Amino acid sequence: MNRIGRFVVIMASISALIFLALTGYAQKLKPADVPENIKQTLWEERGEVKVRQWIFDNDMYVATFKFDGSTVQCYINSDGEFVRASTIIPKNTLPTSIMEYIKNNYPEFAIPVSEIREEPNTPMYYHVEVKPEVLGAKHSILTFDIQGELISRVDPEGFTTPELTPQQLVQKKADEKLAESNRGKSGKKQRPQPQKKEPAAKEPKQQAKPKQQAQPRQQPQPKKQEAETSQFADIPAAVQKSLTKKVIRPEGLQWNREGDYYVAECTVSKQKNQLFFTPEGNWEKTLVYISKENVTGPMLKHLNTYFKGFKFTQGIREQRADKQDKVLVEFIEKGNSKSQTTTTVVFDKLGRVIKTYYPSGDHPSDPITKLEPDYLYKLPEDIPTTAIEAFQAKYPKVTGVEWSEDDEGYFLASYYGMRGKEVVVMEGNGTFIEIRTAANMQNINGNIKGYIKKNHKGYTITEYYTVRGLIEKKNSFYVVIQDKKTNITIPLSFTTAGQIMQ
Structure with missing residues (x-):
């Protein structure tokens, strides 16, 4: 009877799953009904978590759980392959650059969905959905990289962009002009464009001569470019080419040499960046110096919970070619306000703590060194x-x-x-x-x-x-x-x- 009973239960479960697959409806599952290979994948991806709810929907198992106070949904297909993890975050924790983009391009739109998503072989990114606060309105789907730069934008069919306000139209034209100038940086072919304005100003004929005399003043501009290129003459062409692929328009570009790396220091979106390249032109990592406003989600909650009243001093986001991105936050604890000694916490790309450097510990003072694997993952010698x-x-x-x-x-x-x-x-x-x-x-x-x-x-x-x-x-x-x-x-x-x- 026991064997027959078990067989009936198994067949009923299989029938239920087949029904769900055919009808497309989601179904809540009991933990006992979730296959072991699905649970194993969840364990490998997220570690020990207390799953609040299991759902089977469209051939996908979805586990919902809490991580550092945030709700996470982990999607695993029926073959036991990890598809993605979505961390639901409050819209007020989105980076300032994202909020500014939405404000400028979707004024007075609601933000019903704001998530941090992680997928296999893909850098972590923000997934945001916006919509007019009108019944039945469809969503626009936006994705941004971890720096808050737009990756993709999909608007519903027939969408009338609110960009065409006077202010947004000016911004749009400026963006198009910037994109055009970045497309072909041959320089000389684009120089003659300002001369088209001269005939328009040709009202008194006597003023035409002084304007022709102004042409020699334009001559020094190529010389400046020659001076800049000669200043960076020792930078390999492969390295400079790689930089143009990583940064569209760097401001205040300066080159340095650190060990075997060529380091490009510049400003991007008002943030200091340091990009590291090998002599062959391979990009290794980028250090972005962030403000307190960029410390959001699980990171901010961890700091507010365990270091209440902390005073932010600096932050560095490290983006790496091997996808092992990290964020370093340096601050002064409330109890160290007199001594002004700093504590440093390094988080992984999901906001999990990798290492905490306390003021009393024996560790390097340089924050960049604290990000290096040799220090981050160094095991203590006095522990068996x-x-x-x-x-x-x-x-x-x-x-x-x-x-x-x-x-x-x-x-x-x-x-x-x-x-x-x-x-x-x-x-x-x-x-x-x-x-x-x-x-x-x-x-x-x-x-x-x-x-x-x-x-x-x-x-x-x-x-x-x-x-x-x-x-x-x-x-x-x-x-x-x-x-x-x-x-x-x-x-x-x-x-x-x-x-x-x-």
Whole structure:
């Protein structure tokens, strides 16, 4: 009977999926009904996530979950292949350049859809949909790169562009003129155009001669170009050609040499850029110096959550040829306002923490060096390799791990996961002891507060964790308190009832 029952259930599931595929309707699925290969792909792409909802729609499995407070939808086809991940973001967190484009090209339009999308072999990009606030109006679909530059624009059929306002018409003509000048930079063929204005000004014939005398003044312009080209004469032609493909019209272009790289420093969209090329003309990476307004989404939430009241000092977005893009944010923590010492956090392209450089740590002061893989992924020499390998095997998708050793000889792997800050406590042989998860400081057990007030006067609670024991299978609380005068810290452990543990 059991075998027959299982067969009936399997056939019913298959029939349901076939029905959905034929009818095109989406269906909510129970986790048990999701194939293992689909779950495995989700694990490989996103790590440990708590899926709030599974949907099967048009031969696609869609997992919806939260990541750093943002809703993410991960699309996987029935063959178990990752298709895309869409992170839904508030429209007010879109880069300023995107909001300006929408304001100029779609005035008074609503923004019902704003997402960050990630697809295989494609740089992460913004997907935005705009529409008039009119019932039944169709959407215009826009995509922008991570810098906020337009990639594509698709308007519905019969769409009347609101660009044709006087202000937008001027901007459109300026853009067309700029595009035309960028198309063919032979220079001399386009020079005669200003001379067409001379006949229009030929009202008094006596003024024609002075205008002809003005021609010699135009002669020095080619000389300036010759001076510029001679200044960059040592830049290989392949490198200069690659630059023209990456940047349409660089402002204030200067070339430098850093190691084996030719570095083009220029301004693009009012942002300082540094582009790195090999002598063969291969583009390696671009460093874009960003403002605080460009720190959005999961990155901004992480900083506001764990470094409340921080003061932004600088940010760098690194775009790489190997697609391993990163963002560095340097800031002054509220507690370091007097010393003005900075903390640096490096995020991956999805806004996940790769590494945190604290003021007290031993690390390079140069922010660009902090982005280099040798420092970002350097493993601590004083942590046993066995412990590190065991952690990486259990948590292959976790990034931004900080290793340390406590007074009892245990090794701690700290990182920011789906539930906030977590600390995995291990022995040197790779045995897992316990997992600590940061808890809400406002919900501290009353018995714990009473004990600290009575036995540790002048101390404040700086860290508060719930603890899941992996050896004895017992849960508890872990608290770190600090003396207000001496800054000495003391760790304390309590039972779930709030009783001190010896």
